[in-house]
Amino acid sequence: MEESNETLSVGIDLGTSRSSISASNGERHVIDSYVGWPVDLVARKLVKKSVLVGRDALDNRSMLELRRPLERGVIKEGSEKDEEAVQELLRHLISLIGIKQKGKNRPKVRAVVGVPAEAFRVSKQRLRRAMDGIADSVMLVSEPFAVAYGLEALLHTLIIDIGAGTADFCVMQGRYPTEQDQRTLPDAGDGIDEQLAKLLREHHPDAQFSIHMLREWKEKWSFVGEPSARVLVTVPAKGKATELDITNEMRAACESILPPVCETMIDLLTRVEPEFQEKVRNNVIISGGSSLIAGLPDALEKALLELGGGHVTVVKDPIFAGSDGGLAIARDATSSDWEKLSL
Numbered sequence: 298m299e300e301s302n303e304t305l306s307v308g309i310d311l312g313t314s315r316s317s318i319s320a321s322n323g324e325r326h327v328i329d330s331y332v333g334w335p336v337d338l339v340a341r342k343l344v345k346k347s348v349l350v351g352r353d354a355l356d357n358r359s360m361l362e363l364r365r366p367l368e369r370g371v372i373k374e375g376s377e378k379d380e381e382a383v384q385e386l387l388r389h390l391i392s393l394i395g396i397k398q399k400g401k402n403r404p405k406v407r408a409v410v411g412v413p414a415e416a417f418r419v420s421k422q423r424l425r426r427a428m429d430g431i432a433d434s435v436m437l438v439s440e441p442f443a444v445a446y447g448l449e450a451l452l453h454t455l456i457i458d459i460g461a462g463t464a465d466f467c468v469m470q471g472r473y474p475t476e477q478d479q480r481t482l483p484d485a486g487d488g489i490d491e492q493l494a495k496l497l498r499e500h501h502p503d504a505q506f507s508i509h510m511l512r513e514w515k516e517k518w519s520f521v522g523e524p525s526a527r528v529l530v531t532v533p534a535k536g537k538a539t540e541l542d543i544t545n546e547m548r549a550a551c552e553s554i555l556p557p558v559c560e561t562m563i564d565l566l567t568r569v570e571p572e573f574q575e576k577v578r579n580n581v582i583i584s585g586g587s588s589l590i591a592g593l594p595d596a597l598e599k600a601l602l603e604l605g606g607g608h609v610t611v612v613k614d615p616i617f618a619g620s621d622g623g624l625a626i627a628r629d630a631t632s633s634d635w636e637k638l639s640l
């Protein structure tokens with residue numbers, strides 16, 4: 298009965314390809330960031346729902362108007378349907394942790410939502426609108442900051458969150474990061490997928506594949522640097538099952554993000570106060586799904602040699618690092634923090 302006064306804290310990582318939620322009631326969930334509406338009467342009869350979210354939407358995509366509403370981590374410009382889709386995603390995440398939309402006993406929900414480092418100004422209003430009716434108070438924080446907070450890597454660290462839509466950088470100097478401490482690049486997993494598709498089309502024009510197949514191959518065999526084994530896939534070519542060696546294409550596609558990522562990493566490091574630069578260089582942490590590319594830490598360390606060397610580690614739990622961090626912020630924030638931090 299007292300539940301109506303209860304406050305539930307949640308951290309949400311709203312991602313281009315996956316979104317996760319961590320809640321103070323112990324629930325943790327991750328969904329694919331897809332939303333779909335049945336295209337017609339037949340589809341509606343088959344799927345028996347007015348809207349499908351996550352894997353459900355992806356698996357039934359032939360019957361749906363399918364949306365992946367977060368492009369480069371922000372709600373796509375000028376699309377009401379995408380705004381609606383983001384709201385469905387958020388609603389679904391909240392329902393997964395056992396919270397009903399309405400009702401007397403519904404606890405107050407305080408949500409910290411991680412968004413790409415530079416998305417604040419562009420998307421904050423849209424995001425707030427989408428959160429309306431879903432949470433009672435909201436705080437938007439940059440994604441890598443949420444990761445840093447969750448890891449308690451708050452001093453002399455550089456967090457690089459490489460997801461699907463964006464690579465987000467944040468230098469932590471023991472205080473709330475400013476604009477100068479953060480960067481966002483559009484070079485991440487989706488860019489690798491596009492590059493891989495382009496190279497395969499050029500080198501194997503008869504091969505038939507979809508972006509979903511490509512992504513699966515990448516998630517199994519992505520790498521940068523010297524290959525440890527050949528990457529072999531079987532695809533239809535003019536309908537005939539054919540084995541392809543895609544090792545070189547995989548390497549080139551994955552390595553396509555290295556120059557911009559290394560350049561931004563070095564640029565941010567050179568802006569750190571001189572006496573702390575070495576510390577930060579030795580505390581580079583990468584997170585996000587694309588941080589799982591084999592050989593990536595070594596490649597970044599190689600780039601750090603230019604500055605005198607450094608150390609790069611991959612976060613232990615890349616799927617929940619952002620939402621767990623958001624939850625930690627929500628738990629620690631006092632009411633004045635909510636006002637101060639929300640932008």
Ligand SMILES: Nc1ncnc2c1ncn2[C@@H]1O[C@H](COP(=O)(O)OP(=O)(O)OP(=O)(O)O)[C@@H](O)[C@H]1O
Binds near residue numbers: 315330369440515
């Ligand atoms: N083992 C892997 N190797 C390479 N890439 C991977 C691997 N596992 C996942 N990915 C890629 O990571 C990306 C998803 O990562 P993540 O869930 O961190 O992104 P997101 O949070 O949805 O995106 P963003 O933060 O850009 O909005 C996808 O591009 C996916 O293909």
Ligand SMILES: [Mg+2]
Binds near residue numbers: 313458460585619
């Ligand atoms: Mg992300």
